[in-house]
Amino acid sequence: MQPFPFSAIVGQDEMKQAMILTAIDASIGGVLVFGDRGTGKSTAVRALAALLPPIKAIKGCPINSASAKDVPAWAALETKRAHETPTPVVDLPLGATEDRVTGALDIEKALTKGEKAFQPGLLARANRGYLYIDEVNLLEDHIVDLLLDVAQSGENVVEREGLSIRHAARFVLVGSGNPEEGELRPQLLDRFGLSVEVASPKDVETRVEVIKRRDAFENDNAAFMLRWQAEDAAIRDRILTARKALSKLKTPEKSLMDVAELCLALGSDGLRGELTLLKAARAYAAWRDDTALTRAHVRAVAPMALRHRLRRDPLDEAGSGTRVARTVEDVLG
Amino acid sequence: MADQNWTHATLALQLLRLDPGLGGICIRARSGPVRDRLTAMIDPAAQRLHPAVSDETLFGGLDLSATLASGHLVQEKGLLATSGTLILAMAERATTGLAARLAVALDKNNDHCLIALDEGAEPDEALNPKLAERLAFHVDLSDCAFGGTKGAHPSSATPLPVQDVTISAATIAQITRVAEELGIDSMRAPLFTIRAARAHAALQGRDRLLAEDVETACALTLAHRATRLPEPEAQEQDPPPPPQDQSNDADTQDGFDLPDELLLEAVRALLPDNLLEQLAAQRARAGRGNGTGAAHKGNRRGRPLPSRAGRISDGARIDIIGTLRAAAPWQTIRRNGSGHDGLHIRPADIRIKRFEEKSDRLLIFTVDASGSSALSRLAEAKGAVELLLAQAYARRDHVALVAFRGTEAELLLPPTRSLVQTKRRLAGLPGGGGTPLAAGMMTAFDQATQATRRGLTPTIAILTDGRANIALDGRADRKQAAEDAQHIARILRAHGTDAIVIDTGNRPEPALRKLAQTLDASYLPLPRADAERLSKSVATALGD
Numbered sequence: 001m002q003p004f005p006f007s008a009i010v011g012q013d014e015m016k017q018a019m020i021l022t023a024i025d026a027s028i029g030g031v032l033v034f035g036d037r038g039t040g041k042s043t044a045v046r047a048l049a050a051l052l053p054p055i056k057a058i059k060g061c062p063i064n065s066a067s068a069k070d071v072p073a074w075a076a077l078e079t080k081r082a083h084e085t086p087t088p089v090v091d092l093p094l095g096a097t098e099d100r101v102t103g104a105l106d107i108e109k110a111l112t113k114g115e116k117a118f119q120p121g122l123l124a125r126a127n128r129g130y131l132y133i134d135e136v137n138l139l140e141d142h143i144v145d146l147l148l149d150v151a152q153s154g155e156n157v158v159e160r161e162g163l164s165i166r167h168a169a170r171f172v173l174v175g176s177g178n179p180e181e182g183e184l185r186p187q188l189l190d191r192f193g194l195s196v197e198v199a200s201p202k203d204v205e206t207r208v209e210v211i212k213r214r215d216a217f218e219n220d221n222a223a224f225m226l227r228w229q230a231e232d233a234a235i236r237d238r239i240l241t242a243r244k245a246l247s248k249l250k251t252p253e254k255s256l257m258d259v260a261e262l263c264l265a266l267g268s269d270g271l272r273g274e275l276t277l278l279k280a281a282r283a284y285a286a287w288r289d290d291t292a293l294t295r296a297h298v299r300a301v302a303p304m305a306l307r308h309r310l311r312r313d314p315l316d317e318a319g320s321g322t323r324v325a326r327t328v329e330d331v332l333g
Numbered sequence: 334m335a336d337q338n339w340t341h342a343t344l345a346l347q348l349l350r351l352d353p354g355l356g357g358i359c360i361r362a363r364s365g366p367v368r369d370r371l372t373a374m375i376d377p378a379a380q381r382l383h384p385a386v387s388d389e390t391l392f393g394g395l396d397l398s399a400t401l402a403s404g405h406l407v408q409e410k411g412l413l414a415t416s417g418t419l420i421l422a423m424a425e426r427a428t429t430g431l432a433a434r435l436a437v438a439l440d441k442n443n444d445h446c447l448i449a450l451d452e453g454a455e456p457d458e459a460l461n462p463k464l465a466e467r468l469a470f471h472v473d474l475s476d477c478a479f480g481g482t483k484g485a486h487p488s489s490a491t492p493l494p495v496q497d498v499t500i501s502a503a504t505i506a507q508i509t510r511v512a513e514e515l516g517i518d519s520m521r522a523p524l525f526t527i528r529a530a531r532a533h534a535a536l537q538g539r540d541r542l543l544a545e546d547v548e549t550a551c552a553l554t555l556a557h558r559a560t561r562l563p564e565p566e567a568q569e570q571d572p573p574p575p576p577q578d579q580s581n582d583a584d585t586q587d588g589f590d591l592p593d594e595l596l597l598e599a600v601r602a603l604l605p606d607n608l609l610e611q612l613a614a615q616r617a618r619a620g621r622g623n624g625t626g627a628a629h630k631g632n633r634r635g636r637p638l639p640s641r642a643g644r645i646s647d648g649a650r651i652d653i654i655g656t657l658r659a660a661a662p663w664q665t666i667r668r669n670g671s672g673h674d675g676l677h678i679r680p681a682d683i684r685i686k687r688f689e690e691k692s693d694r695l696l697i698f699t700v701d702a703s704g705s706s707a708l709s710r711l712a713e714a715k716g717a718v719e720l721l722l723a724q725a726y727a728r729r730d731h732v733a734l735v736a737f738r739g740t741e742a743e744l745l746l747p748p749t750r751s752l753v754q755t756k757r758r759l760a761g762l763p764g765g766g767g768t769p770l771a772a773g774m775m776t777a778f779d780q781a782t783q784a785t786r787r788g789l790t791p792t793i794a795i796l797t798d799g800r801a802n803i804a805l806d807g808r809a810d811r812k813q814a815a816e817d818a819q820h821i822a823r824i825l826r827a828h829g830t831d832a833i834v835i836d837t838g839n840r841p842e843p844a845l846r847k848l849a850q851t852l853d854a855s856y857l858p859l860p861r862a863d864a865e866r867l868s869k870s871v872a873t874a875l876g877d
Contacts, residue, residue: 037466038519042440093392094434112405135433178463200518207513208506211523215505218354218528219496 004217006047007231008224010210011201012040017284018194018304019048020235022172024242024283028276029193030173032136032184032308039198040210041176045132048174050232052087053240055128059083062120063127063167072167074118088129090122090171094138101143105161118165123156126171136175137184144188147173151191190269193276194301195308197321242286249282250292258298258332265331266324268309277305295332302328336481337603338472339367341553345470346374348532348553349446352495353416355469355528356439357447359424359460362474364452370482371474372420375448379418384426386412389644391434416444424449425458432461439467469525471557497540498531504547511551511596516561525554548599556603643685655684695731695748695789696721696871699777701797701837702738703768711736713837714796716864717871722752731789733780737773739766740807744776748784767809770801771817778821781830792831794871795854797845798838815844822851833871835859 009016018031033041057064058071059081065071068080092101103121110116122131131147133139139147150156156169173191177184189195201207216224256278263273280301285293303324310320345358362368388394393411400407412419421427421435427449439445447468451460465471505527512523530550534542640652642659660682667677700714718732732755734746746758774795781791804813825832832854836845841858849856857870 036518037463038521040520093437094430097388097394107400108405134437138430138433140430200520204506204510204513207520207523208509210520211505211509211527212502214520214524215500215527 003046004043005228005232006051008213008228011206012198015044015196015198018196021280021283023239025279026172028279032192032195033176034179035198039200045174045176049089054084054086056082057085063124090126090131092133102158118163123169127169130174131171132174135177137177189308194304196304245286255293262331265327273309280305299332336477339477339482342472351492352532353444353446357468358470359449359451359465359468360472361451366479367474367477376418379420380412382421384423413438419447421449424451424460425453427461432464436463436467469554491538493535495531495535498534515559517558522558526550529554551596552599556600638687640684640686650686652684652686656682693789695784695791697733697777697780697793699735699773699795702736703766713864717867720868735776737769740803742773742776767803768799768801769803771805771821774821794833796835800844819851822848826853
């Protein structure tokens with residue numbers, strides 16, 4: 001069954017915006033969606049795949065290389081022709097073993113032909129695309145360590161069973177989870193570019209609309225998909241336009257100052273906060289079809305870019321989103 | 334007359350068979366004739382799961398022994414690969430990890446349906462909320478007598494396909510409104526209600542909804558999710574939303590008139606009288622940890638457990654002696670059968686080593702060093718710390734000491750197992766001043782979180798004789814101080830940190846008892862506690 005269309009998701013604007021921003025500029029580095037049960041977290045992430053413009057890749061390449069020279073030797077491809085393929089969105093299931101994530105010895109080849117061959121794992125398939133982890137806060141520690149390392153270096157190194165293989169593994173992490181069930185290590189939190197918190201809609205009209213659309217999706221699928229796929233296509237086109245506009249976007253010195261002041265005032269660790277905030281603000285400006293970065297853009301994306309980079313204060317029940325919003329008011333006025 | 338819950342349970346099973354997209358049902362009942370009678374109605378082809386089910390069984394994987402034997406890759410199919418009904422026995426023991434895996438499977442595939450048999454004896458043993466959320470129905474059969482049960486009577490009509498049942502926009506809106514009225518946040522609930530209403534109509538062979546379909550669906554899917562009692566008087570002040578536009582279009586109305594109040598009443602009839610108390614208890618439970626960290630069973634390290642028959646999987650260690658012992662009796666037969674000499678070991682002989690690893694415990698003494706009695710109390714606390722440490726090697730305890738006085742708290746002894754270091758550090762401690770209880774608990778909480786990260790299981794022991802009188806920000810404000818203390822107590826409880834409150838005052842202090850309640854901790858009034866009694870009571874309270 002096709003996933004629920006992205007554009008048909010009612011409300012949850014911040015979450016949708018964050019996903020669109022990473023689609024415009026993959027270097028922002030992924031989205032983390034945290035929220036209660038039944039708020040459409042998983043739906044939105046699964047819908048993302050349909051939204052992403054296709055990429056050019058070498059046909060049959062296990063790591064979706066863009067050009068023939070990037071194809072690893074172990075892939076043993078006969079022809080190296082490029083073709084257009086959908087952006088890979090790879091699901092990392094909670095139960096995945098280390099072998100499946102990093103890749104391992106190809107047992108079939110080893111047994112039948114006596115060859116030592118490498119069987120690529122999920123990280124290879126996710127190269128140049130998205131890696132989606134549902135319930136990211138419940139992921140086992142050793143898999144998290146592994147992901148952190150690869151996400152940092154952009155390269156997957158496999159040294160096991162007599163194999164010594166390295167291949168590119170640059171992917172955008174998308175995670176979702178319910179914070180009540182477990183926390184995320186700060187190191188992993190930091191790897192996500194943007195983070196959004198979602199909640200159930202509070203007014204009856206919105207809720208009714210959600211239910212109606214979902215019901216139509218389940219019981220009148222063909223007509224529903226036809227209607228919303230057109231909208232999805234429109235968003236996809238706008239993403240492509242924004243990608244092109246991104247390089248021409250002007251970034252005035254003043255906005256850089258705003259970004260730095262904001263991060264200083266919030267006391268976010270490291271410089272990753274500034275960089276992500278700047279990139280997200282630029283992507284947002286490109287999405288809005290503006291020609292230069294302004295304070296309004298920074299203000300709009302500050303909560304999602306910085307929310308998860310604050311030192312946790314267990315006494316502040318308001319949540320870090322509110323803290324960011326307060327500081328934005330103070331600093332940017 | 335059949336028991337109402339029983340009727341609901343059988344009806345729910347029928348609906349599930351018609352539309353597995355309803356996710357499933359959670360049946361809360363101890364095993365017994367009532368439950369047996371109900372499970373007999375479940376599809377006999379259903380697959381059974383247990384809470385310790387491994388990922389390989391669920392998702393499938395490489396069948397190593399078959400692969401080695403046949404020379405080509407043999408993949409095993411997991412239980413989730415085939416769609417159908419799954420029965421999860423002892424569902425209350427399912428870990429968060431298993432619940433998450435099953436939840437993802439239910440989300441992705443509409444053909445799976447899960448029947449969770451929840452045998453929880455205590456109110457705080459229940460199916461993981463993440464999983465419960467994805468099951469449309471929840472029936473409690475614990476009070477259902479066998480006399481109240483009867484076989485399901487098959488509906489006289491032939492069921493229609495569920496998709497053929499039409500539902501109007503007005504009914505969808507009404508169901509959503511009712512769910513909202515009952516304080517149900519999740520959007521899955523009304524979706525389940527709509528599905529259940531359709532399935533109920535389809536079961537009777539109708540392609541249009543009747544009032545009874547909606548009513549039954551609401552009762553079945555919403556009652557157990559309600560978080561507040563709908564208030565009839567509130568409805569009068571705030572008139573219900575204006576009736577849907579009266580065009581009487583056949584598309585917007587289902588041809589029956591069912592006021593919201595009637596639907597709410599149908600649900601309310603099923604709500605327990607003490608809903609609010611139950612909810613309060615649930616909220617407390619929701620914050621409890623899921624018990625990970627206390628004892629891990631693994632196959633890597635720790636105290637060895639008896640080895641067990643198993644499969645060679647990722648990371649498992651083979652117990653060679655055990656394997657040989659299991660294979661030994663069969664050697665003659667196998668040798669004769671195959672004609673080969675040498676050792677014959679079959680996959681069934683393989684024994685896997687198992688270890689149990691107990692995580693170390695950290696006792697954080699949080700001691701009131703304020704006021705006049707501070708010196709003696711501190712001295713006794715120090716004595717207790719030393720006594721506990723002296724026995725610590727056997728129990729793998731670490732100890733830390735936090736003292737609070739004046740306006741702040743101080744970590745006097747960082748977590749340690751060293752008796753010598755403790756004695757040196759604890760020599761000479763100042764006392765006197767106000768009682769910044771909240772600050773002390775805060776410091777203890779910091780230590781506890783750090784300890785959890787290092788794999789220790791922390792327990793906080795609070796020793797005080799009085800009420801908090803210094804707020805977190807250092808002001809002398811009794812009211813604020815008490816509120817701060819309660820606040821931190823709630824945070825501690827939400828993190829599932831164990832605690833004990835020891836009241837060393839001459840008279841038991843009600844405020845401390847309340848604090849212990851908030852912490853879900855045991856409360857020990859110990860006037861004039863000496864080190865000996867202190868360490869003994871702490872050890873008892875911790876269940877040694």
